[in-house]
Amino acid sequence: MDIKKTKLNENYDINRRKFLFGGATLASVAVTSALSFKSKAETLSLDIPQHMQTPGTQSAEYGVPSKYEVDVKRKMENFYQSAIFTGGLTPLDKLNGVITPSGLHFSIHHNGIPEISSEKHELLVHGHVDKALKWSVNTLLNYPMVSKIQFLECAGNSAANAVADSPVDGSCTSIHGQVSCSEWTGVPLKYLLDEVGVKPNGKWVMCEGADGGSHVRNVPLQKLYDDAIIALYQNGERVRPDQGYPMRLFLPGYEGNMNVKWIHRMEISDIPSQSKDEQSLYAEYTRDNKLHQFTFHMEVKSIITKPSGQQQLPNKGLYEISGLAWSGRGKIKMVEISVDGGKNWQVAELEGFTMDKSFTRFRIPWQWRGEKSILMSRATDEFGNRQPTRSEWKSKFSDFTINHFNAINAWEISKNGKVSNTYV
Amino acid sequence: MLKSFAVENIKIVTDGGQPISEKELSKWQYTIYPDGRNLPEGEGTALQGKAIYNAQCMACHGESGNNGIGPRLVGKQGYQNNSKNVLMTMSVGAWPHATTIFDYIRRAMPHYAPKSLTDEQVYALTAYILNLNGLIAKDEKLDNVALSKIQMPNESIAINMWEQEVNTQK
Numbered sequence: 001m002d003i004k005k006t007k008l009n010e011n012y013d014i015n016r017r018k019f020l021f022g023g024a025t026l027a028s029v030a031v032t033s034a035l036s037f038k039s040k041a042e043t044l045s046l047d048i049p050q051h052m053q054t055p056g057t058q059s060a061e062y063g064v065p066s067k068y069e070v071d072v073k074r075k076m077e078n079f080y081q082s083a084i085f086t087g088g089l090t091p092l093d094k095l096n097g098v099i100t101p102s103g104l105h106f107s108i109h110h111n112g113i114p115e116i117s118s119e120k121h122e123l124l125v126h127g128h129v130d131k132a133l134k135w136s137v138n139t140l141l142n143y144p145m146v147s148k149i150q151f152l153e154c155a156g157n158s159a160a161n162a163v164a165d166s167p168v169d170g171s172c173t174s175i176h177g178q179v180s181c182s183e184w185t186g187v188p189l190k191y192l193l194d195e196v197g198v199k200p201n202g203k204w205v206m207c208e209g210a211d212g213g214s215h216v217r218n219v220p221l222q223k224l225y226d227d228a229i230i231a232l233y234q235n236g237e238r239v240r241p242d243q244g245y246p247m248r249l250f251l252p253g254y255e256g257n258m259n260v261k262w263i264h265r266m267e268i269s270d271i272p273s274q275s276k277d278e279q280s281l282y283a284e285y286t287r288d289n290k291l292h293q294f295t296f297h298m299e300v301k302s303i304i305t306k307p308s309g310q311q312q313l314p315n316k317g318l319y320e321i322s323g324l325a326w327s328g329r330g331k332i333k334m335v336e337i338s339v340d341g342g343k344n345w346q347v348a349e350l351e352g353f354t355m356d357k358s359f360t361r362f363r364i365p366w367q368w369r370g371e372k373s374i375l376m377s378r379a380t381d382e383f384g385n386r387q388p389t390r391s392e393w394k395s396k397f398s399d400f401t402i403n404h405f406n407a408i409n410a411w412e413i414s415k416n417g418k419v420s421n422t423y424v
Numbered sequence: 425m426l427k428s429f430a431v432e433n434i435k436i437v438t439d440g441g442q443p444i445s446e447k448e449l450s451k452w453q454y455t456i457y458p459d460g461r462n463l464p465e466g467e468g469t470a471l472q473g474k475a476i477y478n479a480q481c482m483a484c485h486g487e488s489g490n491n492g493i494g495p496r497l498v499g500k501q502g503y504q505n506n507s508k509n510v511l512m513t514m515s516v517g518a519w520p521h522a523t524t525i526f527d528y529i530r531r532a533m534p535h536y537a538p539k540s541l542t543d544e545q546v547y548a549l550t551a552y553i554l555n556l557n558g559l560i561a562k563d564e565k566l567d568n569v570a571l572s573k574i575q576m577p578n579e580s581i582a583i584n585m586w587e588q589e590v591n592t593q594k
Contacts, residue, residue: 080511081493082535084535111532124444124452125441126449132443132444133441133442133443133444134441135440135441135442136442139441140440142440143440159510163510164508165508192438192441194437194438195439195441196441206455208455212538213531213532214531214532214538214539216455222590265452267452267455269457271459273455273456273457273458273527274458274520274521274524275527275528276524276527276528276532279516279521279524280501280514280515280516280519283582285501290581290582290583291520291581291583292583292585293520293582293585294584294585294587295585398501400501400502400510402510
């Protein structure tokens with residue numbers, strides 16, 4: 001075979017045609033190629049990695065990340081030293097884009113994850129209705145559905161920065177990891193509410209999960225008619241057990257705790273039942289000694305994920321400051337970045353579509369010249385809501401209030417490139 | 425001419441829901457409302473509650489209800505004993521509604537064995553927690569009528585922020 005030194009793809013086509021139709025074996029083609037391009041003694045396999053010299057393996061039926069990425073995982077936590085009330089935080093500083101992979105989505109279980117069979121689970125809606133009805137999972141899987149990419153955040157996310165007198169030495173994960181973003185697909189509640197026929201005095205809905213502690217949050221009927229869904233799919237596949245299998249209530253923009261996992265019963269009433277979590281854990285004491293209950297919206301917020309706490313900038317030079325912004329009330333309008341502790345601000349680029357109640361990724365290039373810097377991000381949503389400073393937030397609430405901390409966050413970069421959590 | 429087929433014009437009416445029988449509905453009436461709705465028959469006292477508490481609750485909630493590793497049952501809100509443990513700033517004694525104590529114990533406590541207590545035991549434990557908070561006497565009978573009348577100290581400072589926001593928008 002006379003192989004001319006033409007462009008690589010032309011060579012390949014010529015060789016391939018001859019191989020397929022000329023009856024040449026793999027071995028003879030290889031030998032011929034070797035003779036044409038190299039001297040007799042050398043083979044291609046000298047000095048190249050092993051994986052380039054051997055056929056590879058098959059993919060698994062359900063794929064998993066590379067073993068070299070084993071450090072990218074949720075950070076596990078116990079609350080009240082309990083083995084039942086536990087959680088896993090999202091490693092935001094190790095991810096990119098806006099989608100949190102389902103296996104890394106934060107999850108907190110006040111009563112542990114229940115083992116529920118899709119075959120036996122039913123969703124009941126009763127109370128102030130014309131007819132009390134229930135649906136099997138299979139029935140709901142055949143109902144019309146909607147999909148949206150939306151964030152979910154715990155009301156207590158960033159609690160350490162809300163209450164610690166001095167900034168804790170933590171990573172983006174340990175301080176802010178109780179927030180994630182996925183595509184949630186499910187049945188709009190309004191179809192189910194129209195089926196049961198809500199009576200005029202129906203205003204609040206007691207939403208109960210099928211976990212051991214029968215977790216309850218009360219949701220206004222108005223929200224359920226608006227954009228609430230019974231979520232059956234997350235990121236394309238069925239919602240996983242630690243996210244509520246076989247179904248969860250998804251309330252875009254509302255406190256994570258209200259997005260009842262393993263939802264099985266909705267009791268429509270005229271008043272909220274005043275569940276345990278609504279008494280204190282999800283209520284805020286203000287500086288003027290009032291107790292704010294039923295504060296549902298997760299307010300506008302942003303976090304720089306890179307560079308972020310406990311990371312190390314290797315050398316001076318160009319870096320991309322990148323992070324995430326979100327608002328429980330709508331779309332992000334603008335994210336501003338400061339590298340000098342808030343003296344000067346510059347508008348960052350927002351990536352892709354800004355979606356309603358979803359993560360938006362922001363990016364801005366930054367030249368680090370080895371000076372001490374303080375990086376901050378400040379988000380504004382489409383309604384003009386803007387992140388407050390830490391002092392502004394603290395001035396409204398008691399010293400020990402942890403919920404809904406959406407103040408501007410700051411990362412300090414020392415002269416040797418060490419990134420740490422700080423207050424401004 | 426082809427008529428347009430706008431999605432907005434299609435009214436979706438689903439009909440896959442199945443009726444729930446009265447018998448089944450009767451098993452789901454355990455949500456307690458702040459006006460006492462759904463409180464069952466039964467009664468208990470703090471004295472009776474103390475024995476149950478020491479056996480089943482003390483390990484997490486502490487001997488006096490404010491010195492355990494689990495959530496605090498007794499006292500006002502705020503930092504305790506110079507400890508900056510923010511989870512311990514909350515207390516059941518600071519809850520706006522007493523009926524929630526009954527509701528929550530019955531559905532979720534003890535944490536390791538939820539729904540293992542009888543209604544009378546739940547009344548007794550509710551009475552004990554109220555007694556530890558100085559809200560009823562140790563031998564006072566707590567039943568559905570008495571419980572719906574208990575006024576918690578923080579009920580008057582609680583604001584329904586959702587309704588406030590909705591009313592402001594109107």
